[in-house]
Amino acid sequence: MQEIAAYLTQPTFWLAVLQVIWINILLSGDNAVVIALACRGLPPRERLWGMVIGAGFASVLLIVFTGVVSVMMTLPYLKIVGALLLLWIAIKLLIPEDEHGDAKEPEAAENLWRAVRIVVVADIVMSLDNVIAVAAVAQGRYVLLAIGLAVSIPMVIAGSAIILALLERFPILVWGGAGILGWVAGDIFSSDPAVLRLFGDVSQEHFALAARIVGVIVVVGAGYWLRQVRRIAESEV
Numbered sequence: 099m100q101e102i103a104a105y106l107t108q109p110t111f112w113l114a115v116l117q118v119i120w121i122n123i124l125l126s127g128d129n130a131v132v133i134a135l136a137c138r139g140l141p142p143r144e145r146l147w148g149m150v151i152g153a154g155f156a157s158v159l160l161i162v163f164t165g166v167v168s169v170m171m172t173l174p175y176l177k178i179v180g181a182l183l184l185l186w187i188a189i190k191l192l193i194p195e196d197e198h199g200d201a202k203e204p205e206a207a208e209n210l211w212r213a214v215r216i217v218v219v220a221d222i223v224m225s226l227d228n229v230i231a232v233a234a235v236a237q238g239r240y241v242l243l244a245i246g247l248a249v250s251i252p253m254v255i256a257g258s259a260i261i262l263a264l265l266e267r268f269p270i271l272v273w274g275g276a277g278i279l280g281w282v283a284g285d286i287f288s289s290d291p292a293v294l295r296l297f298g299d300v301s302q303e304h305f306a307l308a309a310r311i312v313g314v315i316v317v318v319g320a321g322y323w324l325r326q327v328r329r330i331a332e333s334e335v
Contacts, residue, residue: 119250128282129156129221130254131275134261135191136216138272144210145262149255151210152217157251159222161244177290180223181283185316187220188279192272192321193328224282276321277314284313 137148265271287293288302288309297305 115245115249119253127257128224128278129153130257130261131278132187132191132220132224133217133254133258134265135272135275135279136213136220137258138262138265140209140213146259148210148213148217149258149262152214152221153251153254153258155214155218156221157248159218174290174292174295177286178293181287181290181313184220184223184279184283184286185313187216187223188276188283188317189320189324191216191279192276192317193324220279223286273318273321276317280313280315280317281310282313283317284310287313 133149133152136152137145140148261275265275285306288306294302
């Protein structure tokens with residue numbers, strides 16, 4: 099407790115808190131997109147809970163991961179798995195859960211926790227790089243990290259609410275949001291140590307750009323194809 103009290107009285111501590119908040123806001127644009135996409139199918143009453151619980155869980159896990167992420171980031175194939183997982187999440191977000199008019203609607207709670215699971219998993223995958231920047235400022239001071247993230251969570255949720263409102267007004271933006279996740283997945287894939295060794299002779303900048311573009315194409319293409327398959331299957335019922 100004395101150490102915590104000492105931290106709270108130091109100007110450098112609060113400067114570091116502001117740095118954590120600023121870094122988290124700058125790096126959380128894609129997190130706000132996935133929160134909005136995951137929660138857009140919830141009833142209005144459940145959306146706020148989905149955004150708050152999802153962002154909260156993800157931030158708690160971010161704090162936990164800070165202690166081990168520097169080791170995890172050096173493991174080969176970890177980012178490849180994360181990129182593939184994020185691609186799948188992005189594609190799933192493009193496919194309506196249930197388009198049968200006579201189908202029984204899932205319970206609101208089930209929808210809520212499904213959205214929370216999507217937000218948490220996607221945020222973890224996308225925050226692997228973000229953690230490095232935040233951890234560099236925190237330097238093991240978990241109180242600083244907790245305060246910084248606690249303050250920035252409402253800002254991320256506010257950004258998600260704005261994006262959600264835009265998605266409702268302009269549904270075509272759903273494809274743009276999913277494309278952003280595909281772009282991020284390509285970026286994560288291109289920075290995996292195993293991939294860097296395999297394509298070491300290729301310009302990293304050009305390879306990363308190609309991987310991002312492929313990520314967008316895979317998400318949008320697979321999402322469109324699966325929607326068409328579902329529409330044909332439903333028309334035959």
